[in-house]
Amino acid sequence: MEEYLVAQAVDRVGSQEWGDGHALAEEAVHRIWDRLHMGKWNDVDPKWRQLFATACDLLAQCQLHEKDTPRWRQIKAAIHTLDTGLLMAGPYGRQLHATMDALVDELAALPECDAGDAHAASPRPRKRTCVRLDQIPPPLPDTTNPLCTRLKRIHAPAMHTFLDEYMRGNKPVIITGGLDHWPALGKTDNGQRCWADLDYLGRVAGARTVPVEIGSSYLEDNWSQTLMTLREFIDEHIVLGQASAAPGYLAQHALFEQIPQLRRDIVVPDYCALSLRDDDDDDEMADVVLNAWFGPAHTVSPLHFDPKHNLLCQVVGSKYIRLYEAAYSARMYPVDGLLSNTSQVVVDDVDEAAFPAFMTAPYWECVLAPGEMLYIPPQCWHYIKSLQVSFSVSCWWD
Numbered sequence: 001m002e003e004y005l006v007a008q009a010v011d012r013v014g015s016q017e018w019g020d021g022h023a024l025a026e027e028a029v030h031r032i033w034d035r036l037h038m039g040k041w042n043d044v045d046p047k048w049r050q051l052f053a054t055a056c057d058l059l060a061q062c063q064l065h066e067k068d069t070p071r072w073r074q075i076k077a078a079i080h081t082l083d084t085g086l087l088m089a090g091p092y093g094r095q096l097h098a099t100m101d102a103l104v105d106e107l108a109a110l111p112e113c114d115a116g117d118a119h120a121a122s123p124r125p126r127k128r129t130c131v132r133l134d135q136i137p138p139p140l141p142d143t144t145n146p147l148c149t150r151l152k153r154i155h156a157p158a159m160h161t162f163l164d165e166y167m168r169g170n171k172p173v174i175i176t177g178g179l180d181h182w183p184a185l186g187k188t189d190n191g192q193r194c195w196a197d198l199d200y201l202g203r204v205a206g207a208r209t210v211p212v213e214i215g216s217s218y219l220e221d222n223w224s225q226t227l228m229t230l231r232e233f234i235d236e237h238i239v240l241g242q243a244s245a246a247p248g249y250l251a252q253h254a255l256f257e258q259i260p261q262l263r264r265d266i267v268v269p270d271y272c273a274l275s276l277r278d279d280d281d282d283d284e285m286a287d288v289v290l291n292a293w294f295g296p297a298h299t300v301s302p303l304h305f306d307p308k309h310n311l312l313c314q315v316v317g318s319k320y321i322r323l324y325e326a327a328y329s330a331r332m333y334p335v336d337g338l339l340s341n342t343s344q345v346v347v348d349d350v351d352e353a354a355f356p357a358f359m360t361a362p363y364w365e366c367v368l369a370p371g372e373m374l375y376i377p378p379q380c381w382h383y384i385k386s387l388q389v390s391f392s393v394s395c396w397w398d
Contacts, residue, residue: 001031002028002031002032002035002048002051002055003051005024005025005027005028005031005055006024006025006028006051006054006055006058008024009021009024009025009028009055009058009059010058012024013025013058013061013062016065018061018062018065018066018067019062019067021058021061021062022059022062022063022066024058025055025058025059025062026059028051028055028058028059029052029055029056029059029081029084032048032051032052032055033052033088035048036048036049036052036088046092049088049089049090049092049093050089050092050093052085052088052089052093053085053086053088053089053092053093053095053096055085056081056082056084056085056089056093056096057082057085057095057096057099059081060077060078060079060081060082060085060099061078063077063078063081064078064103071110072107072110075103075106075107075110076107076207078099078103079100079103079104079107079207079208079209080209080229082096082099082100082103083100083208083209083210083258084209084227086100086257086258087209087211087227087258090254090257091257097260101260104207104208104261107207108203137317137318137367137368137369137370137387137388138318138367138387139367140320140365140366140367147360147361147362147363148362148363148364148365149362149363149364149365150364150365150366151172151173151174151321151323151364151365151366151374152173152174153173153174153175153176153372154173154174154175154176155175155176155177156175156176156177156178157175159270159271159274162175162271162274162375163274166375166377167274167276167309167375167377168276170325170326170377170380171377172323172364172374172375172376172377172380173374173375174366174368174372174373174374174375175271175311175372175373175374175375176371176372177371178269178271178373179269179313179315179371179372179373180371181267182265182266182267182313182315183264183265183266184262184265184266184315184391184393185315185370185371193265195265195315195316195391196315196316196370196391198234198238198239201230201234202230202231202234204259204261204262205230205259205261205262206229206230206231206234207229207230207231208229208230208258208259209227209228209229209230210227210228210229210230210233210250210253210255210258211225211226211227211250211253212225212226212227212228212233212237212248212249212250213225213248213249213250213251214226214246214247214248215246215247216246216247216300217300217302218302219302219335219339219342222246230250233248233250233294236248237249237295237296238294238295238296238389241296241297241389247295247296247298247299248295248296249293249294249295249299250292250293250294250295251293251295251299251301252291252293252394253291253292254289254290254291254292255291255292255294256290256292256393257290262292263290266290266313266315266393268288268290268395269311269313269373269395271311271375272288272309272311272395272397275397275398277398287397287398288395288396288397289308289394289395289396289397290393290394290395291393291394291396292391292392292393293390293391293392293393293394294390294391294392295386295389295390296386296389296390297317297386297387297388297389297390298385298386299385299386299390300348300383300384300385300386301382301383301384301385302342302343302346302347302383303322303324303332303342303343303345303347303381303382303383304341304342304343304381304382304383305326305329305341305378305379305380305381305382306341306376306378306379306396307341307378307379308378308396308397308398309375309376309377309378309396309397309398310375310376310378310394310395310396311373311374311375311376311394311395312368312373312374312376312384312392312393312394312395313372313373313392313393313394313395314368314369314370314371314372314373314374314390314392315370315391315392315393316370316389316390316391317370317386317387317388317389317390317391318367318368318369318370318386318387318388318390319367319368319384319385319386319387319390319392320365320366320367320384320385320387321365321366321367321368321374321382321383321384321385322347322363322364322365322382322383323363323364323365323376323380323381323382323383324361324362324363324380324381324382325362325380325381326377326378326379326380326381328361328362328381329379329381330357331357331358331360331361332345332358332361332381333345333355333357333358343358343381345358347383348385367387368392
């Protein structure tokens with residue numbers, strides 16, 4: 001049925017029967033959406049993701065020809081549909097990028113009076129809304145805990161030093177001076193692409209739909225996920241911050257695959273080309289997984305570990321981070337089942353009676369500041385809490 005609906009929609013769109021095409025494509029999108037949410041995501045046949053991208057493309061074309069609808073509203077509806085296709089289809093939806101880029105440019109070029117509501121992109125210069133006021137990271141509190149060690153900082157180490165001492169040594173470290181060339185940090189291009197400038201993010205990606213986690217932690221009962229535009233997320237969760245009903249976090253999202261304009265503001269660190277594997281892969285950098293982490297102060301990533309090497313690059317704001325060696329995994333009290341890489345321990349409020357061994361595990365801690373990157377070895381447990389409005393980029397590789 002889904003293939004039939006898409007085929008019929010292709011015919012209607014080809015003959016410019018926009019009304020019938022809209023109905024067919026919309027029904028196909030709804031039906032394939034249900035298929036994509038049946039069972040485990042990894043088990044979904046890729047053909048459904050490809051078909052979903054095609055259905056979204058067709059629906060967007062019809063939305064752009066909606067009768068008696070302002071152009072800005074047509075464009076925004078189509079952008080939302082294409083983003084849904086990109087989010088669900090992943091690499092199978094790359095054909096949507098060209099249409100998306102053209103629509104984003106057209107929306108930005110519309111006169112402000114034609115752009116519709118307050119969330120529309122506007123080409124007119126406005127006073128910048130920067131989160132620079134809290135860019136100076138707070139210091140670590142003094143501690144007399146003998147189990148605690150302050151994490152070491154090194155300035156732009158040589159590749160062989162990083163490989164031998166930290167990757168092979170399985171030791172976390174903070175690297176300074178390695179991100180100064182990133183436009184996202186505002187130190188190049190006269191700061192025109194600085195991510196601390198919320199207006200810049202709004203102009204480039206404000207109309208784009210992104211997944212947002214709602215709640216203090218994915219381990220809590222009140223945790224949920226929703227879709228909203230980046231502009232809505234900024235207004236409701238970054239500008240309002242603690243005044244919002246529940247914290248929102250754009251967490252572990254492939255934002256740079258979805259929005260290539262932001263991908264151009266960062267550069268994969270050269271260290272990600274290093275590997276401990278014996279096989280000789282000449283295209284290591286192509287395998288680096290980039291994710292965005294954007295949220296207000298006090299957003300938390302619970303204590304957990306990841307299976308890959310990680311360079312956590314801090315762009316805006318600062319984060320408190322605590323790390324435990326993999327050797328102490330038994331003292332981390334892992335959750336049973338699918339979340340076995342996550343600890344049951346709430347680091348901010350440890351139940352010492354329930355988790356006594358956790359209190360005996362030595363750890364490192366640090367405050368990661370803008371322009372710094374933290375190397376986290378595979379299997380190294382880490383807890384992260386934003387101290388300010390924060391935007392980070394994680395680089396995972398084998």
